[in-house]
Structures are given as C-alpha cells and as structure tokens.
Amino acid sequence: MRNFKTTALLLTVPASLVAIGLYAAPILQVLALSLTEPKLGLANYQSLFANAAVGRVVMTTLKVSVMTTVLTVLASYIVAFAIIHMSAGWRRISLFLVLMPFWISVLVRAFSWITILRRRGVLNSTLMDLGIISTPLDLVYNLFGVTIGMVHYMMPFAILLLYANLSDIDRRIMQAARSLGARPATIFWRIWLPLSLPGIALATLFVFVFSLGFLVTPALLGAGKTLMIAEYISVQISSTSRWDLATSLSTMLLLVVGIIVFAAMRSPALRAAFVARPQQ
Amino acid sequence: MALLVIEDLAKTYDKVTALAGINLSVEAGEFVTLLGPSGSGKTTLLMSLAGFTTPSKGTIRLDGKNITHVDPEDRNFGFVFQGYALFPHLTVANNIAFSLRVRKWEKAKIAARVTEMLSLVGLDNLAERKPRELSGGQQQRVAIARALAFGPRILLLDEPLSALDRMLRETMQKELKRLHRETGVTFVYVTHDQEEAIAMSDRIAVFNHGRIVEVGPPRDLYKKPSTRFVAGFLGENNFLSGHRADDDETMVEAFGTRFGFAPLRGHRERPGDTLTVWVRPEDIRIGQATGDEIGFRATVVENSFVGAVERILLKTVDGEEMVATLRSEAAVAAAPGQVVDCRIHPSAIGVLPGEASGS
Numbered sequence: 159m160r161n162f163k164t165t166a167l168l169l170t171v172p173a174s175l176v177a178i179g180l181y182a183a184p185i186l187q188v189l190a191l192s193l194t195e196p197k198l199g200l201a202n203y204q205s206l207f208a209n210a211a212v213g214r215v216v217m218t219t220l221k222v223s224v225m226t227t228v229l230t231v232l233a234s235y236i237v238a239f240a241i242i243h244m245s246a247g248w249r250r251i252s253l254f255l256v257l258m259p260f261w262i263s264v265l266v267r268a269f270s271w272i273t274i275l276r277r278r279g280v281l282n283s284t285l286m287d288l289g290i291i292s293t294p295l296d297l298v299y300n301l302f303g304v305t306i307g308m309v310h311y312m313m314p315f316a317i318l319l320l321y322a323n324l325s326d327i328d329r330r331i332m333q334a335a336r337s338l339g340a341r342p343a344t345i346f347w348r349i350w351l352p353l354s355l356p357g358i359a360l361a362t363l364f365v366f367v368f369s370l371g372f373l374v375t376p377a378l379l380g381a382g383k384t385l386m387i388a389e390y391i392s393v394q395i396s397s398t399s400r401w402d403l404a405t406s407l408s409t410m411l412l413l414v415v416g417i418i419v420f421a422a423m424r425s426p427a428l429r430a431a432f433v434a435r436p437q438q
Numbered sequence: 439m440a441l442l443v444i445e446d447l448a449k450t451y452d453k454v455t456a457l458a459g460i461n462l463s464v465e466a467g468e469f470v471t472l473l474g475p476s477g478s479g480k481t482t483l484l485m486s487l488a489g490f491t492t493p494s495k496g497t498i499r500l501d502g503k504n505i506t507h508v509d510p511e512d513r514n515f516g517f518v519f520q521g522y523a524l525f526p527h528l529t530v531a532n533n534i535a536f537s538l539r540v541r542k543w544e545k546a547k548i549a550a551r552v553t554e555m556l557s558l559v560g561l562d563n564l565a566e567r568k569p570r571e572l573s574g575g576q577q578q579r580v581a582i583a584r585a586l587a588f589g590p591r592i593l594l595l596d597e598p599l600s601a602l603d604r605m606l607r608e609t610m611q612k613e614l615k616r617l618h619r620e621t622g623v624t625f626v627y628v629t630h631d632q633e634e635a636i637a638m639s640d641r642i643a644v645f646n647h648g649r650i651v652e653v654g655p656p657r658d659l660y661k662k663p664s665t666r667f668v669a670g671f672l673g674e675n676n677f678l679s680g681h682r683a684d685d686d687e688t689m690v691e692a693f694g695t696r697f698g699f700a701p702l703r704g705h706r707e708r709p710g711d712t713l714t715v716w717v718r719p720e721d722i723r724i725g726q727a728t729g730d731e732i733g734f735r736a737t738v739v740e741n742s743f744v745g746a747v748e749r750i751l752l753k754t755v756d757g758e759e760m761v762a763t764l765r766s767e768a769a770v771a772a773a774p775g776q777v778v779d780c781r782i783h784p785s786a787i788g789v790l791p792g793e794a795s796g797s
Contacts (some may be wrong), residue, residue: 330523333490336510337517338537339588348536353525 185412192405202406212390212407220385222301222376223369226308230357230365233309234316239350242324256317264311268378271307272298275379299381307375312368316361323357323431324350356431363422366436367415387411439502441466441624442487442592451481456482458648460496464592469618469625473635474645475671481596483645484628488517488594500591511720514621516585516593520600522577524569530580531556537588555583558617573672575606579613586621595627599634611637632672636660644668667791669716676722676760679793680715682708690715690789693734693782694755699789714790719749721786722762724778731781736760738772748772752780 193204206212241252259267274280275297282294297303331353337344373388382388387407394404422428440463449458457479464477465472471762472480485491487498489510494720497508525533531552538548556562559579569577578598585593595614599607617639618625629635635642636656644667652659652668663669669678680692690699692715727733736752739759747763750772754760762780764772 328521328523330519330521333488333510334517334523334584335525335536336490336518337488337513337515337594338584339511339514339540340536341511344540347524378450384454 188405188408190410191401195402195405202402203410206406206410207402209403212403215385215390218301218384219370221389222304222384222386223366225301225305226312226369227362227366228314229309230312231320231361234313234320234361235311235358238320238324241321253321256314259310259314264374265378267310268307268375271303271310271379273330275303275306278279287321298379299383301384303379304376304386307379308372311372311375312365315368316365319361319364320354320357323360324354327353346353351406355427358432359363359422359425359427361418363428367418369416371411440464441501443469443499443502444483444487444627447483447493447495447498449479449484450494452459455648457486457493460650462643462650462653464622464624465711468624469615469627469638469640471627471629471635471639471642472645473629473632473642473671476630478570478645479648480628480630480645482648484594484596484626487592487626488569488728489513490546500531508593514588514590516588516590518578518581518585518593518595518598520597522569522581522598524577524580525585526569529566529568530561530572532579533569534584534587535761538585539586542570543785551587555587558586558620559583559613572601577609578602578610582614582617584618586623592624594627595625597629598627599629600631607634611689614638636672644671646671664790666714668791669788669790674719674761675716676719678715678717678754678756678758678760680713680789682711682713684709688689693732695732695734697732697784697787699784711791714792716788716790717760717782719761719763720747722760723760723781724753724763724764724772725781726779727781731783732787733779733781735777736780738774738776738778739772740774752778 193199195202209328210332237252237256239251241256244252266397272279276299276324277294277296277298281297282291285291286294297306327350330347331349333348340348371388373392376386377389378386380389382389388411391404391407391411394407442464443461444462447457448455449457460483461469472483474480482491486493486623489505489508493506496506497504502514525536528536534552534555535548538551543551552565553562556565557606559582561576561579561583564576569580572580581598598614601612602610611634613628616624618638627635627638639656641654642656642659644651644659646667651665652663656672659668660672663672669675678692680690683689683691685697685748689696690713692713696740734754736754738750739753740751742749743766744763746765747765750762750764751763752760
C-alpha cells in the first residue's frame with residue numbers, strides 16, 4: 159500500500175510542475191510587479207482605491223455579474239428541473255442540446271448575438287416589420303447585451319451542475335410527500351427546493367466567480383461602453399502599458415475571488431454539495 | 439362489506455403483463471401480506487393501491503367508492519417505502535408533522551400528535567435529530583410514525599424490513615405487529631420473505647407471474663396448500679413423485695408403500711395417474727412406524743447441525759432425496775451411510791396433481 163501511494167504521488171509530479179511553472183509562477187510575477195512597479199511598496203493598491211475609472215469598472219462588473227448569476231441560475235434551474243422529469247430518451251436529447259453550444263467558439267457566439275441584437279439586426283428588423291416597434295431598441299453594446307451574451311455562455315455549465323444535483327435526489331421522497339397529502343406546489347417549495355440548495359449554491363458560486371473575470375463576451379457585446387474588469391486590465395496592458403495598474407487590479411481580483419470562494423465554502427449548503435451523501 | 443375491494447385489476451407495460459386479473463378483498467383492521475418472488479406483481483399491486491401506478495384495467499374500491507383513478511395525495515393511505523424515503527432536510531419531529539402541516543392542523547394539535555407518534559414508536563428522545571443521524575431501525579420507526587400520523591385508513595408497506603439485519607428484522611416484526619394491534623389500522627404489506635409473511639399476517643396472498651396463486655391465513659396455506667407453487671414457496675418442503683393406486687380411487691402409492699387419501703378437489707385423476715406427494719421436513723421421524731403411520735426405509739446421505747435441529751438428507755429406495763429436521767437427540771442414530779427406518783403420519787402428507795418436478 160505504501161509503495162502504491164508513493165508511486166501514485168510521484169505520478170502527479172509532472173502535472174504539478176506544469177501547473178506551477180505555467181500558472182503559479184506567472185501569478186507570482188504579477189504579484190511581484192504590482193509591488194515593485196515603478197518602485198517598491200503598496201502605492202499601486204492605494205491609487206486603485208482613489209481611481210474613479212476603476213470604481214466605475216468595478217461597479218459595472220458587479221452589476222453584470224449579479225444579473226448574469228441570478229438570470230443564469232433561475233433559467234438553468236427550470237431547464238434542469240424539466241430535464242430530470244423527462245423520459246430517458248428525451249433526457250438524452252435535451253442534454254445533447256444543452257452541450258451543443260460548447261462546439262461553437264465563444265467568439266462566434268458573441269458575434270451571433272451582435273447580428274441578432276444590433277440596431278439593424280434580426281430581432282429589431284423583425285419587430286419593426288411586424289409594426290410592434292417604430293424605432294430600433296438598443297439591445298447590444300450595453301449592459302443588456304453583455305448580460306444576454308454571458309447568460310447564454312454560462313447556462314450549459316449551470317444546467318449541468320444543477321442537473322447533477324437534482325438527479326441525485328431520491329424520487330421516492332416526492333412519492334412519500336404525495337402519499338402524505340402534499341400537492342405539487344407544496345412538494346416543490348418544501349422538498350425540491352430545500353434539497354436542491356447545495357446545487358443552487360454551487361451553480362451560483364461558479365457562475366458569479368466566472369462572470370467576475372469574463373473577457374471575450376463583455377468585450378465584444380459591450381464594445382468598450384460597458385467595461386468590465388478583465389477587459390479594463392487587458393486594455394491597460396496592451397494599449398496603455400500601465401503595468402502598475404493592471405497587475406495590482408489583477409491581484410485584487412484574484413484576492414476577492416479567493417475570499418468569495420473561501421467564504422462560500424464555509425456555508426452549510428455548499429459543504430453539503432461537496433460531501434458525498436451517505437447511501438441509503 | 440370489506441374495506442378495500444380489488445376487482446379484476448391488471449397492469450401491462452408495453453405488452454409485458456405485470457398484473458393480471460387480481461381479485462382481493464381486505465377487511466378493516468386486517469393485516470394482509472402480498473407475498474411472492476421478485477417480479478411477481480406484488481409491488482405493482484401495492485403501487486396501484488397507493489395511486490403511483492395507474493392500472494390498465496379493473497377497479498379498486500374503498501368503502502364501496504371507486505378510487506382507481508384518485509390521486510395519491512387524496513387517498514389518505516400511509517405508505518412506508520423500501521429505504522424509508524424520509525425527508526433528509528427535516529428533523530424527526532418535522533418529518534412526522536409533514537402530513538399534519540399539509541392538512542393545516544393547529545400548531546398545538548400538531549405538537550401533541552407528534553409527541554404521541556414518537557412515543558408510539560419509542561423515539562421520544564430523538565425528535566430533533568436529522569434522519570442521517572439515526573440507525574436503520576430508528577429511521578424505519580420514523581417512516582412508520584410519519585405514515586401513521588394523519589390517521590390513514592390503510593397503511594401500505596413496501597418491503598420495509600429488507601434493509602435491516604436479521605436480529606433487527608425480528609424485533610421490527612414484533613414492533614409492526616404491536617403497532618397494528620394498537621392502532622387498529624389496516625395493513626397491506628409487501629414482502630418476498632415467507633417467514634416474515636407467516637409471522638405477521640392475518641392473511642397472505644401469494645403472487646406468481648402477476649397473479650394471485652392462493653389467498654388464506656398463513657396456517658392454512660402452510661398446512662393445506664392447494665398448489666405446487668405455494669407448497670414450495672411457503673416453508674421448506676419435500677416433493678416426491680407418487681401415483682394413484684391402479685385399483686383404487688382413494689389410494690396413493692409413494693415411499694414404496696400405499697396409503698389412503700381423500701380425492702383431490704377439483705381434479706379427476708384416474709388410477710395410475712402421476713401425483714406429487716409432499717411432506718414437511720419436520721414431519722419425518724426416525725423409527726419403526728406404528729398404528730396408521732407410514733413407514734419406509736432410507737439411507738442417510740448427510741447430517742448437518744443447524745442449531746435447534748439437525749438437518750438430515752435422506753435417500754429413499756426409489757432414489758428420491760428428502761430433507762428431515764430432527765431434534766439433536768433423535769438424530770444421533772442417523773450417521774451418514776446408515777439405513778434408517780422413517781415414519782410419517784398420513785395427516786402430515788399432502789397430495790397434489792401433476793409431476794413432482796414441475797411447478
């Protein structure tokens with residue numbers, strides 16, 4: 159057994175080296191830069207809090223992330239709930255459809271949304287042709303467009319997380335509730351919802367953390383008008399060469415995400431999601 | 439009139455027949471067990487009674503009212519599930535109170551009822567525990583208390599003891615009998631364990647291939663089964679081939695001897711026809727036959743000690759093997775290889791039509 163364990167540990171060494179070399183080292187470099195550029199100290203971090211532009215970007219990021227998270231989890235819960243109630247055949251087809259967006263590059267998906275949502279896009283011209291609206295609606299290059307694109311990107315992940323959680327719940331529990339006289343609405347609010355809290359918590363955390371650092375979709379659908387942190391950082395590095403600002407903001411983002419994940423993992427619902435349920 | 443009447447109930451799934459022509463009446467306060475091997479239709483019937491399965495044909499009546507298509511939540515039947523299906527996020531007390539909250543009972547009434555149910559199943563101190571903090575036997579008691587709390591007309595139980603170990607199972611059998619006695623609720627109980635069925639039931643309905651083969655009190659089914667299936671499924675049994683004596687309608691030949699037997703009900707065997715003769719292991723004794731007893735000689739093949747009794751495997755002169763269970767002191771003489779005299783009282787012998795090997 160001991161030998162087996164040692165061998166198993168040794169086998170993880172190459173992967174660990176790659177992870178440290180390609181992931182941990184650059185992060186440490188970013189950290190180092192944020193503390194030394196242009197001179198040693200915490201001055202970069204102090205100026206972050208005084209910077210009004212950074213404040214606006216952070217607010218936008220939070221607004222988009224919260225909206226994306228709420229909409230994604232809500233919509234995904236409905237889809238996952240529907241899927242687990244389907245027959246085996248329909249369930250396979252539905253899960254296949256859920257996974258289909260993964261075949262398409264995130265760039266293509268963002269551009270598709272632009273074609274649909276822009277002022278002369280598919281949606282606006284259809285609505286105008288039908289006489290429902292007289293002037294095109296501003297559906298893209300704003301908060302609305304960014305949120306739509308991000309919800310679309312996040313939903314498959316959230317659906318799969320919620321599906322895994324919901325399909326784990328023993329269906330006889332619902333039969334028991336029915337035999338005790340509970341009607342569908344009662345069964346949903348008193349049984350389904352509390353039992354799926356771990357899945358909801360996990361999906362919420364995942365989508366929110368993912369949203370905070372999202373780059374491609376907000377960059378394309380926001381077109382610089384709705385600016386989120388990741389794009390702002392990217393601009394500081396590639397256009398304005400403000401390494402001090404970029405690295406200190408990156409470090410702050412990483413720190414905040416770390417704190418959120420750490421705090422969330424201490425909640426009972428999320429702990430339940432990670433602890434294997436005892437088999438009956 | 440019976441409390442529950444099942445008439446000509448059938449269920450087919452894509453041409454697979456799960457239930458066919460089930461007729462059964464259950465009296466108020468009765469403990470009826472649906473017994474059969476897995477896939478025999480007993481659980482399908484229970485699920486139809488609960489309303490979770492819609493029968494393809496037939497009716498279920500409660501107090502004469504047709505409830506075949508009433509939703510499970512409107513039937514007011516308690517259901518104890520295999521694996522209990524307790525609400526994992528609710529305490530024991532809230533599990534039990536669930537049906538009462540759904541029925542919008544007053545708070546004080548709910549509290550009183552929960553206390554009453556907890557003491558009924560002996561869990562007074564565990565009201566605030568979560569199901570995962572309880573042992574299997576305790577979870578079982580919660581499941582029963584939860585199903586009885588709202589005062590159901592009928593309690594349906596689906597193999598509730600199958601997950602428990604042997605010792606606990608026997609304790610819970612007594613508990614269930616006590617609960618049945620004390621509450622007066624009608625129990626319909628599904629199991630594949632014939633010992634469990636015999637120990638608890640007022641009546642047993644034996645299932646095979648989606649049909650009820652026989653219904654009756656355990657004693658009658660054990661002592662006077664009228665089918666080969668029930669004779670073999672309920673308790674241990676020895677089947678030997680015999681035939682009707684050539685010259686006499688009431689004589690049967692088996693064990694190398696002939697003995698009188700009442701004509702078989704509903705069957706018309708002619709002299710010379712093959713018959714199945716059965717005898718329970720506990721009815722075979724060692725020693726010279728006296729009086730009416732049937733005597734025969736057999737070779738001891740194997741002798742194994744199983745606790746209260748010894749199991750002796752015997753081979754008759756016809757080459758048929760049979761098992762006898764003897765008290766240890768009576769088994770001393772039965773060493774393997776020895777030829778012994780055996781005796782059976784004719785009243786202990788059963789005769790059924792057809793081949794011994796078939797079913």
